[in-house]
Amino acid sequence: MTKEIIISGFGGQGIVSSGIILAHAGLIEDKHVTFFPSYGAEMRGGTANCSVVISSEPVASPIVATPDVVIIMNEPSLARFEMAVKPGGLLLYNQTLIKSKPKRKDITVMPIEANVLAEELGQGRIANMVMLGVFAKKTGLLSLRTLKNAQRKRYKKANDEQLALNDKALEKGYGLFGNSK
Numbered sequence: 001m002t003k004e005i006i007i008s009g010f011g012g013q014g015i016v017s018s019g020i021i022l023a024h025a026g027l028i029e030d031k032h033v034t035f036f037p038s039y040g041a042e043m044r045g046g047t048a049n050c051s052v053v054i055s056s057e058p059v060a061s062p063i064v065a066t067p068d069v070v071i072i073m074n075e076p077s078l079a080r081f082e083m084a085v086k087p088g089g090l091l092l093y094n095q096t097l098i099k100s101k102p103k104r105k106d107i108t109v110m111p112i113e114a115n116v117l118a119e120e121l122g123q124g125r126i127a128n129m130v131m132l133g134v135f136a137k138k139t140g141l142l143s144l145r146t147l148k149n150a151q152r153k154r155y156k157k158a159n160d161e162q163l164a165l166n167d168k169a170l171e172k173g174y175g176l177f178g179n180s181k
Contacts (some may be wrong), residue, residue, distance in 0.1 A: 001054035001055065001056045002053065002054070002056070002057065003018075003053070003054050003055070003057070003068045003069060003090045003139065003141050004051070004052075004064040004066070004067045004068050004069075005022065005051065005052045005053070005054070005064070005069045005070070005071070005088065006049055006050070006051050006052075006064055006067040006069075006081055006084070006134075006155050007022075007049060007050050007052070007070075007071040007073075008021050008038055008044070008047070008048070008049035008050075008070070008071070008072055008073065008074075008077035008080065008081055008156070009047075009048065009072065009073025009074040009077050009094070009128075010031070010047065010048070010067065010073065010074050011039070011046045011047070011127075012125075012169065013048075013073045013074070013090045013128055013129075014125065014126075014128030014129070015048040015049060015050060015073065015128070016037045016050050016088070016133070017111075017128065017154055017155075018020070018041075018050075018071070018128045018132055019037065019050035019051070019052045019155075020035060020048065020151070021132060021147065021150045021151050021154050022035075022054065022132070022135075022142070022147075022152035023035040023054075023155060024149075024153045025142045025146045025147050025149070025150035026052075026054040026142065027055070027094045027147055027148050028101075028150060029142060029143070029146055030055075031054050031055060032054075032056070032057060032058050032059050033052065033053065033054050033059065033098075034051070034052065034059045034061070034062035035050060035051070035052050035062065036050060036051040036052075036062035036063065036064075037050040038051075041093040047074075047076060047077070049077065049081075049143055051063065051064035052064075054141060055143070055167070060171050065084065066084055066086045067084060067085055067086065068085075068086055068089045068090065069085075069089060069090045069091075069135065069139060070082070070085050070089070070091050070092070071091070071092045071093075071131050071132075071135060072091065072092065072094065072098065073093075073094045073097065073114070073127070073128065073131070074094070074097050074098065075097065075098050075100065077098065078093055078098050078100065079100075080101065082102050082103070082104060083139055085102070085107050085146075086107075086134065087102065087106040087107065088106065088108075089107045089108070090107065090108045090110070090118060090138060090139065091104070091107055091108070092110050092112055092135060092138070093110070093111055093112065094112060094113075094114040094115060094127060094129055094131065095111035095113050095114075096113050096115035096116050096127070097115060098111075098115055104146070106163065108138075109134050110138065112130065112131060112134055112153065112155045112173070113177070114123045114127035114128075114130045114131050114173075115127045117130045117159045117161045117169075117172050117173070117176075118130055118169060119178070120172075121136055121163070121168050121172060122165065123143075123165060123166060123168055124130060126165060126166055126169040129151070129166045129170050129173070130168035130169045130170075130172055130173040131173060132147055132170060132173065133169065133170040133172060133173020133174035133175075133176075134172060134173040134176060134177070135146070135173075136170070136174055137175075137176070137177055138177065139175045144170060144171065147170050148166075148167050148170060149161065151166050151167075151170070
């Protein structure tokens with residue numbers, strides 16, 4: 001089992017952190033992983049994306065050209081990565097910030113009001129954590145518990161209140177779709 005993932009959005013949306021969290025989670029679950037970040041303007045507001053490969057077998061390359069899953073946080077990233085998703089793949093997109101609709105009919109497309117849900121929890125910047133919760137639920141690739149542990153590895157300097165809020169965001173995303181997979 002190998003899953004190739006691309007996460008993309010603006011700098012400051014936690015794109016690279018999301019990829020690092022997925023990679024840490026894969027390692028915690030004794031999987032083989034690669035993580036490969038890519039930046040446009042390397043500052044808040046510029047574009048950022050990253051590729052993560054999580055596999056039960058050794059990974060030959062960190063380069064992801066046709067991902068199984070794409071997590072999109074902004075409009076330019078939808079335009080760039082929608083067509084890259086493998087037929088039968090999964091596209092999760094932040095409907096709060098993306099007004100156009102994906103056009104592909106050969107993939108599963110899931111709009112998520114990530115920023116709205118994050119703001120309901122009290123902090124818009126945790127929208128990426130909402131998306132990771134949805135990812136965990138819809139793919140079954142990583143457990144929610146593992147993602148909670150992995151975010152603590154990424155955010156070592158965060159206080160307990162912020163870590164608990166991140167957990168709530170992961171839970172919110174994970175719980176959006178009941179028991180479906």
